[in-house]
Amino acid sequence: MGLKIVHDGSLPGDVQENCCMCRKPTRWWWGTGARNVALCHECAKTTKASQLPSKAEWIASERQKRTKEQA
C-alpha cells in the first residue's frame, strides 16, 4: 500500500521541495490543489493521507523553519 505520488517533471539540478513529513528534498508530490504537498517515497509508504498537512499548512511551516534556519 502507500500513498500515490507523482514526479514533478523537474530536471536534475532544479530546485527540490522538502518532503512535508521528513523535510528531505524530493521531486515527488502527493494530492491536488489545496492538498498538493511534496512527499518523498519513504514517507509515501508509511504515511496516511489523513496525516498530511494541507498545502497552506505545509507552506507556512516550511516558511517558519526556513526563517529559523537562517537566523
Ligand SMILES: [Zn+2]
Ligand atoms: Zn519524507
